[in-house]
Amino acid sequence: MITNVIDDRGESNKGVTKSDDHNQPENHELSFEEIDSNPRTIGGNRVSKGKLDKIPDHKIIVVDKTDRLQLIKKHHDGYIGGHRGINAVETAIKENYYWSSMHKDISEYMKNCEHCQKFKIIRQNKNLPMVVSELKGQPFERISIDIAGPYRYSGANSSAIYSLTIQDNLSKYIRFAPLQDTTGETVMETILKYWISYFGAPVEILSDNAPNLTAGCLQKFCKKLGINMISSSSYHPQTNGAVERSHARLAEYLGTTMDELKDDMDWETRLSLACLCYNQTIHSTTCYSPHELLFGIKPNVFKVPHTRDIAEDRIDVITNHLGNIRKNASKNDLNKKNKSKERYDKKTTSKTINYELGQLVFAKNLAISNNKLKQKWIGPYRIVKLGPHSVVIKDSRDTRNKFKTFNKKNIKSYMKRNDEHITESPQPGPSRP
Numbered sequence: 001m002i003t004n005v006i007d008d009r010g011e012s013n014k015g016v017t018k019s020d021d022h023n024q025p026e027n028h029e030l031s032f033e034e035i036d037s038n039p040r041t042i043g044g045n046r047v048s049k050g051k052l053d054k055i056p057d058h059k060i061i062v063v064d065k066t067d068r069l070q071l072i073k074k075h076h077d078g079y080i081g082g083h084r085g086i087n088a089v090e091t092a093i094k095e096n097y098y099w100s101s102m103h104k105d106i107s108e109y110m111k112n113c114e115h116c117q118k119f120k121i122i123r124q125n126k127n128l129p130m131v132v133s134e135l136k137g138q139p140f141e142r143i144s145i146d147i148a149g150p151y152r153y154s155g156a157n158s159s160a161i162y163s164l165t166i167q168d169n170l171s172k173y174i175r176f177a178p179l180q181d182t183t184g185e186t187v188m189e190t191i192l193k194y195w196i197s198y199f200g201a202p203v204e205i206l207s208d209n210a211p212n213l214t215a216g217c218l219q220k221f222c223k224k225l226g227i228n229m230i231s232s233s234s235y236h237p238q239t240n241g242a243v244e245r246s247h248a249r250l251a252e253y254l255g256t257t258m259d260e261l262k263d264d265m266d267w268e269t270r271l272s273l274a275c276l277c278y279n280q281t282i283h284s285t286t287c288y289s290p291h292e293l294l295f296g297i298k299p300n301v302f303k304v305p306h307t308r309d310i311a312e313d314r315i316d317v318i319t320n321h322l323g324n325i326r327k328n329a330s331k332n333d334l335n336k337k338n339k340s341k342e343r344y345d346k347k348t349t350s351k352t353i354n355y356e357l358g359q360l361v362f363a364k365n366l367a368i369s370n371n372k373l374k375q376k377w378i379g380p381y382r383i384v385k386l387g388p389h390s391v392v393i394k395d396s397r398d399t400r401n402k403f404k405t406f407n408k409k410n411i412k413s414y415m416k417r418n419d420e421h422i423t424e425s426p427q428p429g430p431s432r433p
Helices: 032-037 065-076 085-093 100-111 115-121 183-197 216-224 237-256 268-277 290-295 307-312 316-346
Strands: 143-152 161-168 172-181 204-207 228-231 360-364 377-385 389-393 401-406 411-413
Touching: 065 085, 065 100, 085 100, 085 115, 085 268, 115 377, 143 172, 143 237, 161 183, 161 237, 172 183, 183 216, 204 216, 204 237, 216 228, 237 268, 268 290, 290 316, 360 401
Parallel strands: 143 204, 204 228
Antiparallel strands: 143 161, 161 172, 360 377, 360 411, 377 389, 389 401
């Protein structure tokens, strides 16, 4: 029989007559010594360390599990492999080697690579559908707080100054309170001075996870007054979206009125004028001004009062009017949110992301940094509490009880490296005549 014999340089020597002993059927198992001493092509197939398989010419079949694992490590790990993607590694290995489960083995190996999990960007859409929340039934059931700034202006005090934004959930009534610093003690005193002393203690206070808004002194203060503190997920400002949007309006107001206000006007007066402008303006979602939703009468900033208006401003009329406009405001707000949800959900994923208590996960590293080489994901963390749209996690290697809340779109499962997925090739079956 005439076969192609592959020498050590991979060149074929045609025309060499071999005995009929080498007319082997497919899937014939060859000894390691025979293959190592004389790799060859039989029927157009090249073999190494194991049985023959039907593959393209000039490729070495890799049967042994250890050899497969070493090949993947060589082409993926280290400064030569460079932790390339699945397609790049598979293409490189396919140049000279073959086994039937190559793509599956490479995919599993790279999915469990901790370096890749920490540094590589996930390009798939992980945005979840928008959650629509209805307004509270009464004013001051919930207020939202956040810090805006720093701001600088050429006035009597040109140093950096801040604003503590306090907003009612139902009426959208707002206070921009001046802050000279952002410590927890200052925030606590400002809430007491600019809100609680006027309107009383709310039922809930919603804030983000900033340390100065979740400080121990503020937590103790709220506990004494029977106020429930609620924190949004880390790096998920949509939870407190109304307040975040008001910051943009505040910046617009301060910037556009800079030339119209006196240079020596103090910071508190500027913020008070911004509050006046915001509260007497009809809100885009409720379709009423915050002033009217809170007090039951329209603001008098641009209104000339008439005798008829004053006569009708009786307690029963105002009470009925308040009940009607607050119902309408809730309905208008919900309609606007549903329209926003419809637009937003078109860009979200339809996949359901399920996590379990005790599961290890990575959290997205969203801290502001100019370092392009920073880890994209940090952890692993262990899930200690599950919510509908967020999870509470704890550092699995930290003995201290430090917890963080993350939206589900900002976490991903931690995959521990396990080489057991790389399997041996199945034993050859009986040859057919």
